[in-house]
Amino acid sequence: MSVLTNNIDLYLRAFGTTIQLFFFSAIGSLVLGTFLAMLRVSPVPVLRAAATTYVTLLRNTPLTLVFFFFLFAYPLLKILQLEPFPAAAVALTLYTSAFICEVVRSGINTVPVGQAEASRALGLTFSQMLSNVVLPQAVRSVVPPLVSTLIALLKNTTIAAGFSVAEAGSISYSLSEQGEDLLAGLAWVAVFFVVLVIPLTLLQRSLEKRWSVAR
């Protein structure tokens, strides 16, 4: 307990950063992942191929390598210099969006073709059909895997500690510098993560309940 009370500032600051990192990358990867899924089902072969390549590349690359790229290789390109925090958010977003894309796409595949045909027959364009009919139903059917992907993202934020972002993963470094009990300190980190996952689980449950009527 003393590890926590002695270092409560450190914990709160670090987890504050973790939550921010999670928040930005979650929004980013939901948007980008859904957009990629739209490309993957588009009637234009080039768009489909581009999205497939992206997903294959990012999904099969270890997250640490994506971080390495954004923090060390990307700056050499001298396009737009990124601070460690935004660079970490971008790396997490690019990586996670590949997984979100696949989850959403599997959701799209569960939507009966008749739904798309009825939309087309009414004069909806491809993007109107996707955004008003297919995607809302697709997302409803993949709430659990979508939330699992977000939980994985939450835990993946700890990799940013290795790239000078002072989030939860960096707590152990600070504790060991101060000669604190590392094991107890890390146990508290685990407890914090469990607590952070609770709202996500609740969100999943309430969405599943809310959307069960409409299917």
Next chain:
Amino acid sequence: MTSPAQAPPMIRMAGVDKFFGPLHVLKNVELEVPKGQVVVVLGPSGSGKSTLCRTINRLEPIDSGTIEVDGQPLPSEGKQLARLRADVGMVFQSFNLFAHKSIVDNVMLAPVKVRKTSTSEARKKAMELLERVGIANQAEKFPAQLSGGQQQRVAIARALAMNPKVMLFDEPTSALDPEMVQEVLDVMTTLASEGMTMLVVTHEMGFARKAADRVIFMADGEVVEDSTPTEFFSAPKSNRAKDFLGKILTH
């Protein structure tokens, strides 16, 4: 019946061929449907009736020939095609109501998104149409909470909400329990008597006799007969039609 020579037919198909791989499903189909006419398409299973119906709003593209709707050749995929489809109502065997939207939202969606009608106006029109098909009291329910017959009547209302020039029906009653068939046919009969141009694929001979101006009989992808209901049912010309009627009527 006289039709003015200058008005284009609502539907014109000329020399239409359609293949599914090696399978020749529409063979040199010639068909004109004048405005206001109700045409029933009959034929054995696999004869190409659904395919014919679906080529008219290009849910199935054709391999050769031309299709015109109200004098306009079907555009290829894109915005123009979407615009044309907005004017062509379609009712499917499996209803295909949007599962995640309430009944009234199903009817309002296309007017709001495609026609850019205001939400309040679209809702008013939707409620009028639901009233007309007898479902107004279920407006806030979801499709899964309605019976098949009710869902199909909603699907008709949804198509009518776009003020279509022509309505296509592909076996609208085939997926229904027998006791629900009539309620859907009644809505269609009323629509026919109000002058809607309709192309109806169905096995309901009663509807064909009562509401159709014309019967098309298809077999193996060809239009084999094209006559009035009275003619077709009392004196079919081809053997295939006689055969077909024999099987249906002995049921």
